[in-house]
Structures are given as C-alpha cells and as structure tokens.
Amino acid sequence: MAATTQTKFRHVSYLWDEKKASELAGDEVALLIYRSNLLGADLRLTNYGGGNTSCKAMAKDPLTGKETEIMWVKGSGGDIGTLKRSGLAALYVDRLRSLTNVYRGIQYEDEMVELFNHCIYDLQSKAPSIDTPLHGFLPFKHIDHLHPDAAIAIAAAKDGKRITRELFNGTIGWVEWQRPGFDLGLKLRQCVEETPGIRGIMLGSHGLFTWGDTAYESYMNTLEVVERCAEYLEENLGKRRPVFGGTKLKSPDKAQRLEQASALAPILRGFCSSQTRMIGHFTDDDRVLEYINSKDLDRLAPMGTSCPDHFLRTKISPLVLSLSPDQDLSDVKTIKEKLAPAFEAYRAMYREYYETCKHPDSPPIRDANPVVILYPGIGMFTFAKDKQTARVAAEFYINAINVMKGAEAISEYTSLPRQEAFNIEYWLLEEAKLQRMPKPKPLSGKIALVTGSAGGIGKAILKKFADEGACVIISDNDQSRLTEAENDFKKLYGKDVFASTLMDVTNSDNIRQAMKTAALAFGGVDIIVSNAGISISKPLEDHTEKDWDLLYDILVKGQFMITQAGVNVMRKQGLGGDVLNIVSKNALVSGPNNAGYGSAKAAQLHLSRLNAAELGADKIRVNVVNPDAVIADSKIWAGAWAEGRAKAYGVKVEELPAFYAKRTLLNEVILPEDIANACFAFVGGLLSKSTGNVLNVDGGVAPGFVR
Structure with missing residues (x-):
C-alpha cells in the first residue's frame, strides 16, 4: 500500500x-x-x-x-x-x-x-x-x-x-x-x-x-x-459564485507594493504600539491579495475567524485601511491624520466588545489595538510582541482566508459568535497560561540596526542586543562576512530575530534599502548604531586627499546619513529611539600620524552632540561610546593601520594588544563584548533620560577623559 x-x-x-x-x-x-x-x-x-x-x-x-x-x-x-x-x-x-x-x-x-x-x-x-x-x-x-x-x-x-x-x-x-x-x-x-x-x-x-x-x-x-x-x-470553487465575489481592484506590481508597505509600516507600528511596543510582519502573498482585492472583503473581514486557533492569534477582526494602493505616503503628518480615526474606531469597537461580553471574573481588557491590518492592493501587516508571534499571526490569518474561500465556495461562511470568541480570548485558563509566560527581556519589542556589523564590535553589539530580546538588522559592505554572520545568527537565534542588508554607509541608495529592509522585516527601527569605520594612520606629509576624503566619507558623512535615515523612520513611528555612535578616544586625544582619522573622529563626536541637541523633542537620544584599541575580529587591525600604529609607538604589530593594555589605568585589553555592554547600558532602559553623553570604554586613558 x-x-x-x-x-x-x-x-x-x-x-x-x-x-x-x-x-x-x-x-x-x-x-x-x-x-x-x-x-x-x-x-x-x-x-x-x-x-x-x-x-x-x-x-x-x-x-x-x-x-x-x-x-x-x-x-x-x-x-x-x-x-x-x-x-x-x-x-x-x-x-x-x-x-x-x-x-x-x-x-x-x-x-x-x-x-x-x-x-x-x-x-x-x-x-x-x-x-x-x-x-x-x-x-x-x-x-x-x-x-x-x-x-x-x-x-x-x-x-x-x-x-x-x-x-x-x-x-x-x-x-x-x-x-x-x-x-x-x-x-x-x-x-x-x-x-x-x-x-x-x-x-x-x-x-x-x-x-x-x-x-x-x-x-x-x-x-x-x-x-x-x-x-x-x-x-x-467558482461554480456557486465568483471567488470572494470577484475582483474589486488590481494590485500594483511587486516593487511598488514593497515601496508602499515599507513607507507605511513604521506609521502603523507607531499606532499599534500605543500601549505596548510591537514588532511587525508584512506579506503580499497571492492568497492575501486575492482576498483583500475582492468585492467580499468588506463583508467578510468584520466577521472575524471561526477556528479558535485562528482567532486567538488574530483577534476579533482585522482593521481594513481606507487607503488607495497608489496613495502618496510622503506626507507623514497627513497620513497619520487620515489613519488616526480608523485606529480609534477599532479600539472603541474592541472596548465595546469587551464590555458587552465580559463576565464578572473576566481578566482585565487587553491591548485594544489590531493585530491584523489589511491594505487593499498592497498586502497584510501583523503586529505582536515579537517577530515570531507576528509572523504566525499572519500565517493563521491566511489559514482563515483559506477557510473563508472554501466555505463561500460551497455554502456561506460563518464565524464564531462574538460571545463565544470572547469566552476563548478571555478564558481564565488562557489567562493563567499568559501569566506564566517569562518576563519580557529589556529589549523586547525593540529593533536595532548596526552598521559594519558582520564582525568585530558591530557583531558583538548585535549579539548583545539579540540576547536581550531585540530584533536586529545585520549590515555590512562585505558580502562574504555578511553571509558568515547570517549563518551564525541563524544558528544562534533562528530566522525571526534578524534580517540583513548589504550596505555601504557612503551610498544613500544602500541606506534607503537598509531602512526598507528594517520596515518590511520588523516594522521600523528603534536603535541605530553607527559603527562602520576605517582607519588610516600616516604622517601628515604622506596623507593624501584620497585618504582624507575616504575617512570623512565613511566616518562623518556615513554617520550623518545613517542617522538622518534612521531618525526619519523613528519620527514616523513617534516612539522615540536611540542613536549610538561608536567613535574613539582619538576624538579627544592627540597622537602622532593621526591627523585625518583623529579629526574625523572629533567630527563624529561633535556631530553626535549636535544631533542630541536637535532630536530631544522627538524623544530620540543620541549618545557616544568611545572605545580604544579593540583589536579582536576587526578588519581595521588586519592591515596597514596596525602597522602604522606599531611604527608610531615603536613596537611590533604582535605587541600592540599588550602595549595598549599597559598604557591604560586599569591595564586591561578591551574586547568587542566590552563595547557591546556599554551600548546596552545606554539602550537597556536604565539610562532612558540620558542623551548627549560620552562613555569611554578604553581601560582608562586619562587624556581621553571628557571632564
């Protein structure tokens, strides 16, 4: 058989x-x-x-x-x-x-x-x-x-x-x-x-x-x-009546759908995070498009789902947006004003549902924001406490779409009565299960993008953030290192914790794509860490114009552009955020053979102060971590920079780690993990009212003291 x-x-x-x-x-x-x-x-x-x-x-x-x-x-x-x-x-x-x-x-x-x-x-x-x-x-x-x-x-x-x-x-x-x-x-x-x-x-x-x-x-x-x-x-299928009553509108092509989705996702995330910070997921699966583009959408969507497995993960019903597929989303203020009444109406509906159906011993009302948001012509957004939950909610709503499609083909679709749905959602046994869930980690619900993060300091920062509950975007200009980092993160955290993007911080198109990746993968971004760097150590007479331009393009212009793009997303969300800039003790300490690099680092540091002064009104904090001599897993130390520093200090390249440790007050070698811990200190919640600060992680270099 x-x-x-x-x-x-x-x-x-x-x-x-x-x-x-x-x-x-x-x-x-x-x-x-x-x-x-x-x-x-x-x-x-x-x-x-x-x-x-x-x-x-x-x-x-x-x-x-x-x-x-x-x-x-x-x-x-x-x-x-x-x-x-x-x-x-x-x-x-x-x-x-x-x-x-x-x-x-x-x-x-x-x-x-x-x-x-x-x-x-x-x-x-x-x-x-x-x-x-x-x-x-x-x-x-x-x-x-x-x-x-x-x-x-x-x-x-x-x-x-x-x-x-x-x-x-x-x-x-x-x-x-x-x-x-x-x-x-x-x-x-x-x-x-x-x-x-x-x-x-x-x-x-x-x-x-x-x-x-x-x-x-x-x-x-x-x-x-x-x-x-x-x-x-x-x-x-299709014999009794056209599938979902027939097509009402046509979707734009894939590229345009993703453009619209990435532009809108941070705005939706901001609305959905009014009570608890949420992580998003987007899909324009063909089954979703067939449903949201149909004549029956307005009739079927408010009915909600039937199977309790579907309902528990997707809520009583989705929110359907009244935006056209080609809606101009560039004016964020106008879009927010257009969407605000729809979200308030949904929350009011949910509160009425709770008040109408609750029992004397029902648990308190939960977050009244929608889990599933349908954008006709474009696709489906889902928002939840973490990426896996948001992704699974989307999968379950696609299951519900399949059910509606089949039921309508052979008869008429029926959903759970609202009281029965409530009895499932607010079941005391389900509530007890929720109460047993582990306490959220400090960065749960946060999304972090770190430049130059396929190795060294950047990778250590991303791992620390992921360990503390964040979703992270790996970005680097080296495809081989990026692929290696992707494989590493997949083994450590699974597919729902990270996304990746090839990015040269001097390329504005790359930066736009990185923000698009963050929006489509997770709904936006909360933490930007400008870490990508380059080092050139030469005497003044040997420094070329090309050297100078390269240093300032990557370190200063790169920091400026990634901050600008990240802040644009954060303002769409309206949730505040963090900008962390990995600078250097060289921003404060004068040393030989260091005119280009040291002055660029000083520019990074002051740019951070300027941004902190400007972005406070948006609840966006800007802080600096100043490392020194972080040699482990760093491309900077693999070539001429190490040779140049060794020559400047009269030691051999292999003697540099010990040399740098001995010149510190604590006599310590600085590791990538030390920088990662400093970054977490800024974004982990304990320093939420701190901005414009510099945290030295250099083992103690007295000339680098800020005050």
Whole structure:
C-alpha cells in the first residue's frame, strides 16, 4: 500500500517512510512522535502550534507492577511538527475517565484541569493540555486532532453538517461548536457511541478528529479525509459564485507594493504600539491579495475567524485601511491624520466588545489595538510582541482566508459568535497560561540596526542586543562576512530575530534599502548604531586627499546619513529611539600620524552632540561610546593601520594588544563584548533620560577623559 499511496494524494503530502517506521515497530510512543512530525510538516494538515495527537498503549504501573493502559498526548504548548517525547503528557486512562464521577457540569469544567494532574503516569512529562479529555474519552488507540483549512472550511460553512454527512456518506460524525474542555470530550464519546463505525468527527467551526488502530492507519485516515475535503472544495470553487465575489481592484506590481508597505509600516507600528511596543510582519502573498482585492472583503473581514486557533492569534477582526494602493505616503503628518480615526474606531469597537461580553471574573481588557491590518492592493501587516508571534499571526490569518474561500465556495461562511470568541480570548485558563509566560527581556519589542556589523564590535553589539530580546538588522559592505554572520545568527537565534542588508554607509541608495529592509522585516527601527569605520594612520606629509576624503566619507558623512535615515523612520513611528555612535578616544586625544582619522573622529563626536541637541523633542537620544584599541575580529587591525600604529609607538604589530593594555589605568585589553555592554547600558532602559553623553570604554586613558 505504501508504495502506491505516494501518488494518491494531490492536496496533502504522503511522507510515511516504511523503512523508518519499521525501525520503530513495537514502540507506540515513538510511532506517535514520528506520525506527529509528519503531520506537522504539512501546513495543509495543520498550522503552527495547532492540533494535537495521541496514542494509547500498555505500560507497567510503577506502583503495582501490573500492565495498565496509558495515554500519551501532546502536552500544553508546543508544535506537533517538532514534537519530542518530552513534549508529551502521559496519563492513566482509567483515572482520566474516572473523573466523570466528580464532574459537576459544564459550568464547572475548568476545575477539571487541575484534576488531570492526579492522572499523570510519567511525572517528568509535559503538563496536560485542555484537549486531554478530547482524546481520553475516545476508545481508539491512535488519534489525530488537526485544523486543516479544507476541513474547517466545511466545518465553518452554514450547511457544514449536511455537507459533511453527504460528502462522507455518514462515516464522519458531527459535533456542534463547543469550547474545548472536559464536556467536549464527553460529547465526542457520545457521538461515537451513537454512530458506531465512523472514521472521524468534524467539530463545527473548529477542526477534525480522525483515528486508527495503528499509527499508520491513523495517518492514512487523516490524509484521506483531508484530501477528500480539499477535492470537494476544488470541485466547487467558482461554480456557486465568483471567488470572494470577484475582483474589486488590481494590485500594483511587486516593487511598488514593497515601496508602499515599507513607507507605511513604521506609521502603523507607531499606532499599534500605543500601549505596548510591537514588532511587525508584512506579506503580499497571492492568497492575501486575492482576498483583500475582492468585492467580499468588506463583508467578510468584520466577521472575524471561526477556528479558535485562528482567532486567538488574530483577534476579533482585522482593521481594513481606507487607503488607495497608489496613495502618496510622503506626507507623514497627513497620513497619520487620515489613519488616526480608523485606529480609534477599532479600539472603541474592541472596548465595546469587551464590555458587552465580559463576565464578572473576566481578566482585565487587553491591548485594544489590531493585530491584523489589511491594505487593499498592497498586502497584510501583523503586529505582536515579537517577530515570531507576528509572523504566525499572519500565517493563521491566511489559514482563515483559506477557510473563508472554501466555505463561500460551497455554502456561506460563518464565524464564531462574538460571545463565544470572547469566552476563548478571555478564558481564565488562557489567562493563567499568559501569566506564566517569562518576563519580557529589556529589549523586547525593540529593533536595532548596526552598521559594519558582520564582525568585530558591530557583531558583538548585535549579539548583545539579540540576547536581550531585540530584533536586529545585520549590515555590512562585505558580502562574504555578511553571509558568515547570517549563518551564525541563524544558528544562534533562528530566522525571526534578524534580517540583513548589504550596505555601504557612503551610498544613500544602500541606506534607503537598509531602512526598507528594517520596515518590511520588523516594522521600523528603534536603535541605530553607527559603527562602520576605517582607519588610516600616516604622517601628515604622506596623507593624501584620497585618504582624507575616504575617512570623512565613511566616518562623518556615513554617520550623518545613517542617522538622518534612521531618525526619519523613528519620527514616523513617534516612539522615540536611540542613536549610538561608536567613535574613539582619538576624538579627544592627540597622537602622532593621526591627523585625518583623529579629526574625523572629533567630527563624529561633535556631530553626535549636535544631533542630541536637535532630536530631544522627538524623544530620540543620541549618545557616544568611545572605545580604544579593540583589536579582536576587526578588519581595521588586519592591515596597514596596525602597522602604522606599531611604527608610531615603536613596537611590533604582535605587541600592540599588550602595549595598549599597559598604557591604560586599569591595564586591561578591551574586547568587542566590552563595547557591546556599554551600548546596552545606554539602550537597556536604565539610562532612558540620558542623551548627549560620552562613555569611554578604553581601560582608562586619562587624556581621553571628557571632564
């Protein structure tokens, strides 16, 4: 069967490897993990973090020594695509089912969650999730509970129950929408008892349950049911009516969409950060464009989503912007005035939703700003506490778009009633989960761009900022070093923490592209660190005009241009910000063979003071870090500069680190990490009322003291 099944499916991926599975034979838990990972690898079957899987098998009771039935099920949190044994909860099946003896009814079902702990078999296992009884009360050995778009499209259709019955000839049961929990588990058991022989259950507006006697049978059953749902949607797409009612407007080309998005993103981020600083994500995926350019957008968007997995991440409904695709976005003040009423109306809607639906014990109202913002013709923006959450919100809203498209093709789309949606969003169990989340790091919600950051000081600064919670943009004029840094950051932090851009700080087009990269990747920028540098050490008579121009172009003009561009983005956001300039003790200390470099550094320092004086009204702080002799991983020290300094001081090149350390008051070698720590001191929150300052990180060079 396995040899022929690979070509059987068009809408889902058959990934089962019989050889690999045979190596796991006899270990039902290992086969559960294998099956779960395969299901999670296909986003047409389930979305990130969505769904859960389980198996029931016999194991020895450590207290009695007797064989007893144990259920292993995905624990709270996690993702089945990356599920490991440590992510499973293991419970005694008989104990879990015996909880019906103390169940007091649906209005008390939340109290059952704590009782799951009395059913735990493996004390090292993950905490059981709210979906545990949904698996526990079903009699099957292997169970998949997933949220495939194709199935939810039917589950969210007005005629979903009838369509399910006819499509599967009664072999798929139906349970009406109900919030996941103990009582829904009992409803699933009742459905199986009343319709014996069914191969699965469709949950109204919610998702799909399928099962089998073995891991493979469950896997195949899931694929076959989802494939049939997808085929049915495909067969009917466009027959009942044009997709989303037909096209209302046409998008500009890709380049223009990205121009508009990058220009608008910082403004939107500013609005969405009125309560908590947010990180953004943008996509102009074809599925998004088809939806936001359609005639049905105005009808469907306010309805919100149906599946609770979608809703929890995208909020009650999106904000649809009333901007034309070719809107002139250059006049920031005018655009903000145009958008402000729309954001206030959305916040008022959300507050009314909360007040209308709240219960006496509901948690306090949360941030009233939208998560999903739709710009017809251009694309979709999402904003959340970090990049991963914002990106996943976009993925879930695309899932919701798929559901709406399918449901409208076969019937009429229906969303969760607002009270049901509220009961999910402000569920006390969800609130308890939020309260257990780790405290945000100091730079959470911040975006930092550091020039010359593929190595040395710049790279150390970016790593420090990323470690403290920031999203970062790596920029450098050396493609090979940039690629190396990208690989390093991907291994350390994953794809959601960094973006990169090739940038020569003397090239205005490069700088504009860097700001565009920051806006599209994260929504804007909060911290600009001007670190890119060059050093030329020559006696006065050997200094050329070319040397002079190169030093001033990179150090002074480069700092000016990157500050100017960064401040432009910060002003769009209206959130303040930080400009940090990595200068040098040479800005203050006179030394031999240093006329061009030292004077350029002095210009950088005074430019920083001038900018600090000008930008205070925008809550933009400008501060300076003055390093000295940071040799590790620095291109500056790899060539003529080191030779020139060694010659000036009458020592060998290899003796420079010791020479510089000995001339300091602390007798210390200065490392890139020392400069990174100084930068963090300025932007980490403790010095938020400090601007126009100089912090020396040089081991103590008395002539470099500012005062």
